[in-house]
Amino acid sequence: MANDPIHQFQIQKWIPIEIGGLDFSFTNSSAFMVATVAAASAFLYLSTSSRGLVPDRLQSLSEMTYEFVANMLRDAAGTQGMRFFPFVFSLFVFVLVANLLGLFPYFFTVTSHIIVTFALALLVVGTVVVYGFMKHGLGFLNLFVPKGVPAILVPLVVLIEVVSFLSRPISLSVRLFANMLAGHITLKVFAGFVVSLSTFGFVGIAGSVLPLAMTVAITALEILVAFLQAYVFAVLTCMYLNDAIHPGH
Amino acid sequence: MFVTPGYAQEHAPAEGEAHTEAEAGHEGAFPPFDATTFPSQLLWLAITFGLFYLFLKKVVLPRVGNILEVRAERIAQDLDQAARLKEEGDLAVAAYEQELAEAKAKSNAIGQQARDAAKAEAEAERKKVEADLGQKLADAEAHIASIKSRAMQEVGAIAEETSLAIVEQLTGGKADRAALADAVRSVRG
Numbered sequence: 033m034a035n036d037p038i039h040q041f042q043i044q045k046w047i048p049i050e051i052g053g054l055d056f057s058f059t060n061s062s063a064f065m066v067a068t069v070a071a072a073s074a075f076l077y078l079s080t081s082s083r084g085l086v087p088d089r090l091q092s093l094s095e096m097t098y099e100f101v102a103n104m105l106r107d108a109a110g111t112q113g114m115r116f117f118p119f120v121f122s123l124f125v126f127v128l129v130a131n132l133l134g135l136f137p138y139f140f141t142v143t144s145h146i147i148v149t150f151a152l153a154l155l156v157v158g159t160v161v162v163y164g165f166m167k168h169g170l171g172f173l174n175l176f177v178p179k180g181v182p183a184i185l186v187p188l189v190v191l192i193e194v195v196s197f198l199s200r201p202i203s204l205s206v207r208l209f210a211n212m213l214a215g216h217i218t219l220k221v222f223a224g225f226v227v228s229l230s231t232f233g234f235v236g237i238a239g240s241v242l243p244l245a246m247t248v249a250i251t252a253l254e255i256l257v258a259f260l261q262a263y264v265f266a267v268l269t270c271m272y273l274n275d276a277i278h279p280g281h
Numbered sequence: 282m283f284v285t286p287g288y289a290q291e292h293a294p295a296e297g298e299a300h301t302e303a304e305a306g307h308e309g310a311f312p313p314f315d316a317t318t319f320p321s322q323l324l325w326l327a328i329t330f331g332l333f334y335l336f337l338k339k340v341v342l343p344r345v346g347n348i349l350e351v352r353a354e355r356i357a358q359d360l361d362q363a364a365r366l367k368e369e370g371d372l373a374v375a376a377y378e379q380e381l382a383e384a385k386a387k388s389n390a391i392g393q394q395a396r397d398a399a400k401a402e403a404e405a406e407r408k409k410v411e412a413d414l415g416q417k418l419a420d421a422e423a424h425i426a427s428i429k430s431r432a433m434q435e436v437g438a439i440a441e442e443t444s445l446a447i448v449e450q451l452t453g454g455k456a457d458r459a460a461l462a463d464a465v466r467s468v469r470g
Contacts, residue, residue: 038311038312041311041312041313042312043312043315043318043321043322049321054320055317055318055320055321056320056321056324056325057321058321058325059318059321059322059325061318061321061322061325062321062322062325062329065325065326065329065330066325066329068329069329069330069332069333072333073333073336073337073341076337076341076345077336077340077341080341080344080345080348083344083347083348083351084348085351085352085355087348091348094341094345095345095348095349098342098345098346098349099349117342118334118337118338118342119334121337121342122330122333122334122337122338125333125337126330126333142326144313145312145313145318145322146313146314147313147318147319147322147323148322148326151322151323151326151327152326152330209313213313
């Protein structure tokens with residue numbers, strides 16, 4: 033069980049709750065969602081509590097995250113996009129902290145479950161659609177008709193645009209989910225090699241240095257991936273939101 | 282399943298017991314695709330992410346935004362103040378330079394005036410001294426002239442005395458002083 037690379041993704045019910053035949057139990061996944069939110073909130077809240085004019089390191093980190101996301105959103109969607117700043121910031125921090133927490137041994141990775149990433153992606157695309165129609169009415173549909181396309185090609189282009197729009201929640205969620213899943217499996221498999229090789233006596237122990245080095249290297253890579261995927265998720269969110277704000281391209 | 286075959290074989294005997302337990306645990310389904318866990322995950326995601334969003338939106342982001350705004354304002358203010366102070370400094374320098382120039386001009390003028398006054402005074406002094414000297418010269422000349430004329434007068438008397446003495450010596454008697462005086466006077470013309 034300990035060496036099964038899939039075991040780490042199992043959901044364990046901690047407090048069983050069942051409403052209307054559906055299972056709403058408080059699970060290890062729920063616990064880590066709570067932990068993610070609590071850790072991120074506590075950090076952001078406490079690091080800025082002194083409201084220093086000259087920030088200390090932690091406050092600096094919070095401010096840098098704020099400005100990083102703010103610049104990302106402003107670059108992608110303009111000043112009008114800043115109304116979505118709390119949303120994008122929450123998404124970025126939530127995904128980032130969930131990814132990073134998942135890297136600790138024995139910790140559960142919230143974002144390694146497709147349903148979580150898919151729900152977040154649907155939230156993004158849902159926001160785009162709802163805001164797009166609210167702001168532009170049917171003009172939002174211009175999104176699917178790029179300007180300057182010859183009339184004869186319009187049906188084809190519209191088809192492609194619609195398909196690409198519909199694939200957004202899928203690509204957005206699968207990208208994050210698959211990265212987290214694959215990274216954690218690889219890590220676990222290499223770490224498993226270390227244990228299993230070292231049961232083969234001296235040669236095995238000497239040989240287990242290789243997978244150990246690999247495990248260390250992959251851990252570093254996974255930290256990078258954790259940041260990168262949170263960033264990619266947030267950047268794509270910004271670009272999709274830009275479509276809702278400026279559907280005419 | 283998702284375990285590599287070699288890996289599974291290697292470990293099958295050692296942990297057969299544990300493995301069956303794990304198999305029973307996820308009932309053959311790959312955990313991320315196990316739909317029975319979806320409602321719970323969705324509910325708790327909605328609760329946690331919703332609360333997180335509200336907390337950030339209501340508390341954290343306004344606070345951080347406020348911190349950054351206050352700092353930007355403060356920096357702008359300080360820059361303004363620096364610019365103002367610089368301007369004041371420039372004005373002070375300009376005023377100082379103007380004052381310096383004025384003072385220089387004034388000192389030049391005073392110097393010039395003093396020089397002129399000194400010159401005029403020296404000139405006046407010189408003139409006075411010259412006039413004085415001229416006066417003294419004239420006095421001396423007059424004195425000399427008077428002395429000379431007196432001497433000349435006395436020459437007559439001396440001549441009378443001398444001629445009287447000579448005549449008395451020559452004649453051995455008394456000479457007529459008045460006649461001698463006439464004679465001397467006629468000689469002198």
